[in-house]
Amino acid sequence: MASQLYPKGAGHILGAATKVDLLADTIKILFYSGAFSGAHEFVSDLTGASIIARSGALSGKTVTNGVFDANDITLTAVSGSAFTHVILYKDTGADATSPLIAIFDVTSFTPNGGDVNVVFNASGLFSIA
DSSP, X not given: OOOEEOHHHHHHHTTOSSOOOTTTSOEEEEEEOSOOXXXXXXXXXXXXXXXXXXXXXXXXXXXXXXXXXXXXXXXOSOBSSOEEEEEEEEOOSSGGGOBEEEEEEEEEEOOBSSOEEEOOOTTOSEEOO
């Protein structure tokens, strides 16, 4: 599977219910070890045990010429199972209403209790073109 927008997440960006405003909303990432499904819409649709860690809010968010970007982020003291995906989502405070936005494939990584630095592509996280 390639990194991509969640189909329903794209709908939320484009104005569906539970709209996503990438600049104004609280946008976070999580580390995930489960399988991708295009039917997933909210964080609550993910297998709970497969969520390894969650970040704080992304900072330095920008949208320029259809490209979303944010500052790199560090998650501290991460432990747990290996994960193979980083998922971008809007945090509403409740998993049942927090839309999944995008999923990024990463090389399988097993955290060891240390910090995990997430360095986003210099070209941005994703674009809508």
